[in-house]
Amino acid sequence: MYMNFVMYVHPSDLRLANTRRVYRALLVAGRSSRADLARRTGLSAVTTGKVVDQLIQAGLLEEVEPDQAPPPPAAVGEPQPGSGVRSVSPQAPATMGRPPRVVCLSRRGRFVAIELGARECTLTSLSLAGVSDQASFATVPSPKKAEQFLDAVRPLRAKICAEQPLAVLVSVPGVLDDRQNRVLFSPNLHWTEGAELLPALGSIWQAPVVAVQEVQSLALGHQAQGNSPESFLLIEFTDGVGGAVVTNGRLLESPFPLSGEIGHIRVPTVQRKCGCGGEGCLETLAGRPGLIESFREHARKPRATWTDFVAHTKANGVEPWLKETIDATGMIIAGAVNLLGLREIVAIGELPSMHPDVMRLMEESVRRHALCARFAQVNCRAAPKRRVLGLVAAATDRVLLPEPSLVMSRAAGA
Ligand SMILES: [Zn+2]
Structure with a gap:
């Protein structure tokens, strides 16, 4: 149809x-x-x-x-921090007779959505509107090899989506060439690298694959909710730290399929090894494992968990070591602000929503270090995750309502 x-x-x-x-x-x-x-x-x-x-x-x-x-x-399966709940415009007032x-x-069309993650991968069927069918939801532990993942997914095909979906939407960490559906490099998920995985996922459901770099999918979701700035830098703080740049309403086009990798910028005072092979990358400090490691060191609790750290910060506020981490993050963001001429920073993930002082300190740091803050306003705001909405928005542009030049090729694959 x-x-x-x-x-x-x-x-x-x-x-x-x-x-x-x-x-x-x-x-x-x-x-x-x-x-x-x-x-x-x-x-x-x-x-x-x-x-x-x-x-x-x-x-x-x-x-x-x-x-x-x-x-x-709602973005099903995605925790929504307080702010940014999508507003519903009032329906036309009921007048005489029937409203x-x-x-x-359409509630008939389906997508399959797959989120590749460092600890686990989630799979679900979505309506065109991006609402997940809870009965279809499945998780697969992140494996060591792509073939293990495909072996785990194939038996779940019918549970996730028995009919042929319109597209298989995949959120991909790392460096993705989305024109070729090829993962060039993935610091935390090396098993996803190469040109085989994404087409193989499409062939399980006989549907075209819409792969979106995971932080870019958040940026598309932030944009699709309707009241985002035209241009912004979005940063996600999770196991890693990733960025995506939207300028004049579009994801930044770069000549090489790599942009926004803010988590792999070096913090000079840090010697921790990074999954990318480098040393002292921002994400070894501000990513989840890095934050736990710092908390264990400073609290002298070698077995402290992420939950301990979150509870401690909620109760005690931002401690000096965490303030330094936030300042290092702000300095790197200021570098991006200087280079790209952006003034709106959107932060997503666990660190930004942990304590109200986190975003205040980050904004202060960016303002201290960014050139444009000397004469113009720079804003840092926390926002909820809208990855599913971003994936669905990408599918709209690439498969459902593609550019005319893509119509024939996409139609052939649909
Ligand atoms: Zn790195």
Whole structure:
């Protein structure tokens, strides 16, 4: 049924841009009346109506009674720190008679979503709106070899998604060439490296693969939720520290498929070995294992766990050693700010949400070290993880509503 849509796409950039705008507005809102969609997208009521009708015909949207429509998609499986909960615009007020019908993304289409992680990998089936089907959810421990992973995933094929999905979405750590679906280098998951893994995952479900570098997927998700700045640097603090750069609404295009690797910038005073083979990289300090190691040293508790560290920081605030780590992070961010001319920093992950002082100190450090802070505002803000939304947004652009030049090749794979 989706082939119809690919057939419909007219090689007009404007028409495609309008269609994506309507589709993305619905991705954020979950459901919307046509009038509300026109307001959200800034398109005329006539244009919005045409686009909606065509998307319904193509099987990507459906029209439902307001009480049947799904709620706005939360990023299922992703913990949401307090801020940034997606807002739902009020439905059109009920007037005389029946409330107007609303449109939502089709509840029939599915994606498979796979998140490759250093400790475990998660797999689930998603609706077009990015809502995970909890019954399909599975985890596989991160293996030593790609073949072990594929052997573990193949028997789960039907549990995760019995039908042929529209695409297999894969969040990939490390350095990804997403045009070739090839992992060039992965400091913490060497088993994912090479050109075999991603196509093999696609062939399990006979579907095209949409691979997105994991921090870039967060940046796309942050952007897709609708009120992000046009340009920003996003940094994720988890086992590693990664970055992604969005300028003028698009992920930074670099001539070599590597950008945003802020976690592998050297902190001169640090001698710890990094998974990349280097020494003293920022992530050996500000990544989760590095933070635990520092906490154990300073608290003189060699067996302290991450939970101990989090509880200690919540109770006692940011201690001097952690302040130094945050300052080192801020200095490196200031370097990126100086080079790229960005003034909005978005921080995601466990460290930014651990204590309110973390982001305050990070912002102070960036302001102290960044040139533009001498005459302009620089903001550092914590934000929730929206990786699933980012993967779905990437699938929209690459598979569902691709650029005209990609229509034929993508259609062939769909
Ligand atoms: Zn490194």
